[in-house]
Amino acid sequence: MTAVRVPVDIVPRAPAWRSLFWLIPLVALWIVLIYWQPIIPTSGVPTTAHQLTAHALIAVGLWLGLESTDLTPGERRTTWLAVMIPDTLWFAVVWSAAINGAFRTDASPLPMLPLAIFVPVMIGAPLLLLSKRVGRVLDAMPASWLVALQLYRIFGSWALAAWLHGLLPGVFALPAGIGDVLTGVLAVPMAIAVASGAEQGRKAAIAWNVFGLADFAVAITLGMITSPGPFQLIVPAVPSIGAGAYPDVLTPAFVVPGSILLHVLSLRQLMRRRAG
Template sequence: MRTTAIVLIGWFALAIVFAVLEAYHAEADHIPTIQYGIFVPILIGGFLVLRSPSVKQVIDAVPQQWIVGVQVYRALGVIFLILYATDRLPGLFAWPAGLGDVLVGVLAPVVALAYARAPHVNADLVSLWNIFGLVDLVVAVSTGVLTSPSPVQLFAFDQPNELITVFPLVLIPVFLVPVSVLLHLISLTKLNEPSPQSQSE
């Protein structure tokens, strides 16, 4: 657990450094770089989740309801809606990303509590919540890229989504998004593992 905490703190510190240095700042005539901050941690983390025995030990020690419930932080997506209301983010990004995140975050403790009370009955509910959470992230990242200044921008030319690529808001896609994806992956992985009771039969 201590090693996991150190890795997360180090990762967060590195994300802050890159963000402050404007490594992910979007410009109309430059290929976007934010995808590296999103997908590299997901690939590395996903590999460790699926292949590392030490990481698996940590995952096995954490109850499913904790893994689900901790994503209550996703309700912070309301920030996107506030920034849209003040004309600082385009609606094409802010509405789906903001509403989706808020819904995932609000439901997180509800789903976690339901699973804690009746794991076998509510396993499908956890699966559906995870799938919805992942779809929300895919939509948020996709609309974020397509509305940000770059050669691949397709929308929001009258109000480019530049703010999401600079500090401190950029920490959401380059830290919280990968963390959320990995938490969903961990939750789904735990759901697919046989219970101790079934293993003993």
């Protein structure tokens, strides 16, 4: 078997990886806790709490980024509201729909969950990528912010705990849960590497973003083919994520599209740094 050599210039230096010495034990403790007390993830509190926290950090980070630009105060307020109002409304709509069972497979003839995943990305990505103001904010904002923000992906470990309890099929839970945890755990060393200003840190963060997007591609595909509906190819012994039950459905309906947009913005920011 031939080993694949990883180019040295895309591997962050040792200090960035030292964060894993405390981060990995904390993640392991969290997984043990939610396995021992399954009421924690099934309550929906962790998902709601970490998304509200991420939402607040995005709001503050966006404003700080806007303050670093040469936009007028009025333009800053308009830009901030143009981003935060739709994001807030989307979270409220998805949370309400999930609570009321709108994403259950028998609730509508339309594939509501796939629509909830893809529509925000299809609308939001072009608008954000083509916006000159957003580009100016990304140029003014430290590139490490968007990377570190996705530390919340470690909460994807709920899928692993659910699998251990026999509540999710392994064919979905294992690749989706492990991919999410790895993305979240690596967010901190990647952010540290980017903050160092070294070219290898920027390249490593680009690779991390690609991995995070690939994780979603795998998870979305497996979720669709293992869940009841027109795309189902595998019928697992237990219901998959696409069954639409609250609070699990909050992850694909809100966390996934939001995280995809964060990856897209981070990639744009990192690529602009090279171009500049």
